[in-house]
Amino acid sequence: MKVAIWYHNEDIRIKDAPTPRPGPKEMLVKVKSCGICGSDIVEWYRLPRAPVVQGHELGGEVVEAGESVDTYKIGDRVFIAPKVPCMQCDYCKNGHYPVCSNVKERLPGGFAEYILVPEPIVVTGTYLLPHSVSYDQSTFIEPLACVVRAQKIGGMIKNQTVLVIGCGMSGLLHVKMAKAKNCKVIATDINRKRLEFARQIGADGIMDAGQNIAERLLAEHKKKADVVLLCTSALSAVEQAWTCVDKGGGIIFFAVPGPDKTVTVPINNFWTKEIRIFTSYYCGPPDIVEAINLLESGIIRVEDMITHRLPLSDIQKGFQLVLGGQESIKVIIKPHKSEDA
Numbered sequence: 001m002k003v004a005i006w007y008h009n010e011d012i013r014i015k016d017a018p019t020p021r022p023g024p025k026e027m028l029v030k031v032k033s034c035g036i037c038g039s040d041i042v043e044w045y046r047l048p049r050a051p052v053v054q055g056h057e058l059g060g061e062v063v064e065a066g067e068s069v070d071t072y073k074i075g076d077r078v079f080i081a082p083k084v085p086c087m088q089c090d091y092c093k094n095g096h097y098p099v100c101s102n103v104k105e106r107l108p109g110g111f112a113e114y115i116l117v118p119e120p121i122v123v124t125g126t127y128l129l130p131h132s133v134s135y136d137q138s139t140f141i142e143p144l145a146c147v148v149r150a151q152k153i154g155g156m157i158k159n160q161t162v163l164v165i166g167c168g169m170s171g172l173l174h175v176k177m178a179k180a181k182n183c184k185v186i187a188t189d190i191n192r193k194r195l196e197f198a199r200q201i202g203a204d205g206i207m208d209a210g211q212n213i214a215e216r217l218l219a220e221h222k223k224k225a226d227v228v229l230l231c232t233s234a235l236s237a238v239e240q241a242w243t244c245v246d247k248g249g250g251i252i253f254f255a256v257p258g259p260d261k262t263v264t265v266p267i268n269n270f271w272t273k274e275i276r277i278f279t280s281y282y283c284g285p286p287d288i289v290e291a292i293n294l295l296e297s298g299i300i301r302v303e304d305m306i307t308h309r310l311p312l313s314d315i316q317k318g319f320q321l322v323l324g325g326q327e328s329i330k331v332i333i334k335p336h337k338s339e340d341a
């Protein structure tokens with residue numbers, strides 16, 4: 001089978017690898033669609049594990065199941081989580097699934113024609129796709145689950161004023177999710193096209209990130225934001241977040257500056273205004289279930305975000321599109337030719 005091995009963003013090599021054969025408790029899944037995630041192109045985050053086959057937003061079809069696998073059968077359409085928490089440790093019990101102490105197995109990357117699903121992920125990390133959720137749509141399950149969780153952690157509730165800083169794929173999903181909660185959503189970015197798209201999908205206001213957003217919020221919406229969602233790693237965005245949050249409000253770090261960057265928190269100011277700071281990293285099983293339900297019910301529609309579908313051989317181009325961020329929103333890799341969506 002073909003796999004795409006990522007060395008860094010400018011060096012992704014298509015290689016032949018033996019198609020794995022599942023053991024008694026494993027499954028072989030044919031990758032139908034795999035999304036390129038904004039986090040896939042973050043080199044400080046990914047390089048420590050390189051060279052590596054990336055791709056964790058995937059939907060596929062079960063083509064072989066080990067003799068002891070009775071929960072799935074050949075032909076099943078599935079979403080597979082890249083790793084599974086134990087649900088037993090103290091972290092899991094408190095809902096901090098991403099920091100589970102017992103994550104042992106990771107799914108191999110989805111930028112490949114086939115993927116071997118290890119036993120623990122067969123048992124608790126595989127989800128049947130509802131009929132109405134296509135393979136292409138299934139590539140949004142993981143990112144949407146992360147969005148669901150971040151908004152939960154930040155205590156976001158309906159009718160709040162929400163500022164989304166950064167309108168990449170995740171920021172736009174946050175816009176959709178916040179609109180589903182009937183929030184008033186203002187989106188900022190430096191990219192005009194993305195801002196226009198944010199408006200198309202329901203943002204009540206769009207603002208160029210180069211402007212004084214806090215002043216504009218006060219002038220046009222009479223108040224600052226109850227919730228600021230940071231969906232970019234730019235340091236300037238963090239500074240902006242500090243000034244845009246209302247008294248009693250919260251700032252959710254969905255993306256963060258790189259490890260070599262230091263952020264100074266105006267904590268005295270925040271203390272007197274009861275402003276809170278949250279971080280949210282990845283997602284957990286309940287969020288995945290919720291994301292699937294949101295897609296199945298049509299509460300969150302994602303088709304309009306898919307800008308590119310590329311064969312595995314064009315993965316380098318796909319990464320460049322995501323890196324450039326100009327014309328793409330969601331780029332999906334289709335490892336098999338002329339396959340259904």
Ligand SMILES: [Zn+2]
Binds near residue numbers: 038039057143
């Ligand atoms: Zn992702």
Ligand SMILES: [Zn+2]
Binds near residue numbers: 090091102
């Ligand atoms: Zn755990």
